[in-house]
Amino acid sequence: MGSIKTLFSFYILFIPIAGIGQDKIEDPGARTWSHSDGRKIKAGIVDVVDKNVILKAPNGKSGPVELAKLSKEDQEYIAKWLQNNAAPKGFGKPDTIIEITTLKGEMKYNKPIITVYPGKKIKLILRNQDDMHHNLAITKPGKGKDMKVAQEAWKLGVDGFAKHWIPKHPDLLFGSKMADPHSSSTLYFTAPKRTGQYPYVCTLPGHAQVMRGTMIVSKEVNPLSELTFTLFKGSWKKIPDWNQIEPSGTDHVPSGKFDLSCTKEKDSFGIVFRGNIEVPKSGDYIFTVSSDDGSRLLIDRKIVIDHDGIHGDSPKSGKVKLEKGSHHIEVQYFEGSGEESLYVGWKMPGSKKETPLSVNRRPSGGNSPSGQLLVAEEEARIYRNFIQGAGSRAIGVGYPGGLNLAYDANNMRIAMLWLGDFIDAKRHWNGRGQGYQPPAGESVINGPPGVPFATINDSNESWPDSFIRKENAQLPPIKEGYLFKGYKLTGEERIPTFRYTFGALSIEDMPSPQGSYESSDITFNRSIKIKGKPVKNLYFRAAVGQSIELTDNDTYLIDDNTALTFKSEGKPVIREIEGKKELLIPIKFGNDSALIEQTINWQ
Known part of the structure; x- marks a missing residue:
C-alpha cells in the first residue's frame, strides 16, 4: 500500500469525478484533500491503516494515500477523525460492521432499523453527510427511554459540545462521539445478550423527536435491510404497471x-x-x-x-x-x-x-396438522389431557394472541411455554384417544422439572425428585406435601390462576401473557402469592440449565434462550449441583405472606 503505482492508479480513479455532474452524486461524507504534488481529491475517509488513509470517492471507488503526502491541514483532520473513530484498546476484530448515514437536510438516519446478534462485537460507523453535527446514542429497551436520555443531554448546556451531547443516564447503553458535518464517528460496543428492541437517537438539542431508530437484538438476524414501501390506491384484478x-x-x-x-x-x-x-x-x-x-x-x-x-x-x-x-x-x-x-x-x-421474512408467520390454510386445532379467540382456551412434556395431569392453556402454556398438575409447575398454534386435539378426541400430544406451535420454553418449592438446609442438598402419579392413585405427593386445588378463572379473557397447597402454605400461581405472537414484544408475567406461617430455608426453583448467567438489568439468561427477571424480597441465588446450574429464589415472609413476580422472555 502507498506505492507510486498504487497511488497513481488511485488518482486515475478519482480524476473523472471532479467537476461535471458531481452535484448529482450522493455525498458519502466527502471533503477536498490536498496532495503534495498539487492535486485535489474529493473523497471521504474509510479507514486509516499503518501510514495510509483509505479514501472513498462519491462514485464508490476507493484506495490508499500516504499520510505523509497530504497537507498539514489534512493530517490534522485525520488526527481528529481517529479520535472519533479509533477502536478501544483490546476491542479486537468486530463481528459485524454497520454503516448508518445521516440524510442531508432531513434530520433522519438512513436506517430506522438495524439488527445485531446477541453478544457480538459491533462496529457502527455514523457517516454524517449533513451540514449539522449529529451523534447516535443507544438506550435500554422501553417506551420513552430514548427521549429521557436526550432530555438529559440537553441539560448539558454549554458543556454539550465538549461532551459530544452524551449524558450520564441509567438508561444509556452506548453513545458515539459527535460527527462533524461531512465527517464520521465510529461507535464500538458489544451487543446486549438479552434480545429485544433497543432505541437509538441523536441527542443533540431538538434532534431526538425525528432522528431516531431501533436496534433489534435477535438470534434470528433479519437479512432484510433498507426496506421501503410505496402505497398505491385503486381497484385492480391483476397487478398493474406501478410506474x-x-x-x-x-x-x-x-x-x-x-x-x-x-x-x-x-x-x-x-x-x-x-x-x-x-x-x-x-x-x-x-x-x-x-x-x-x-x-x-x-x-x-x-x-x-x-x-x-x-x-x-x-x-x-x-x-x-x-x-x-x-x-x-x-x-x-x-x-x-x-x-x-x-x-x-x-x-x-x-x-x-x-x-x-414477513412479520406474520405462514398461514396454515385452515388446516391443522391433523385437522382439529384448538384456537383461543376471545378468551383463554383450556385443554386437560395427556400433553407431551407436561405429564398425565397436564392442563394446556391457549391465550388469545398465540401464547400458550402447559401446567403439570402432578408437580404444580409450568412445564412449557410456546408460541403460535395451541394444540391439536385429534389424537384424544378421535378413536381411543391414547398417547401424549405435543404442542402444535413453536419456540418451546421448558420449565424446570420437579416441584416448585422445597426447603434446602445445605447448599449441597439436592432438589426433591419429581412426583410421578401412579395409575389410579388418589393421594398427593406425600413426601413434598403438595396438593393441587384446581384453578380459578378471572377477567374477560378468563385467565386461569392455579391453586395448590404445600404443607400449611396456600399458593396461587397466575401466569399472564403480554403482547402477541405477531409482535416482537412477547412477555409472560407470572405472579406467585404465598400465604401462611413463615417456613425456614424455603426456596422457589425458577430455572435449571447448563448455563445461567446474570446479565444487565438484573436479568438472568438461561441456556441463551430464556430471559428471566424477578421482583422478590429474596435475592436470587445461582448454584451448581449434579452437573447443572439452578436459579433459586429464597422466600422472605412478611405478615404471613410472600410474593414472587417473574417475567419470562424469549431470546
Missing part, C-alpha cells in the same frame, strides 16, 4: 420486514416493497409468497414468483440461484376486497426450515 400510477406515499417499513400493517388501507390498494436481502452463502434458495389477493416477488429485478390475480390466501413458491452477498428484493401486492394477507419466507440451500 403508470401516482403513489399515495412512500416510507421505510418500521418493522424491517414485509408487513401490511404499515398501511391502514383495508380494500382497493396496492403496495410495493423494495429493499436488500443479504444472502449468507451461494446456492439455490426457495422463496414462498402466500397472499390474498395478488402478489409477485422479484430478486435483482427478475420475477421469481408470480402469484397474480384475485384469489384467497394461498401459497406459491419459486427457486432461484443466488451468489453470496447483497441482492435487491421486491415484493408487489394488491388487495381487491375482503380479507387481506401477505406472507413471505425463504429456505436456505439444503435446509428444510422455512424462515419468515
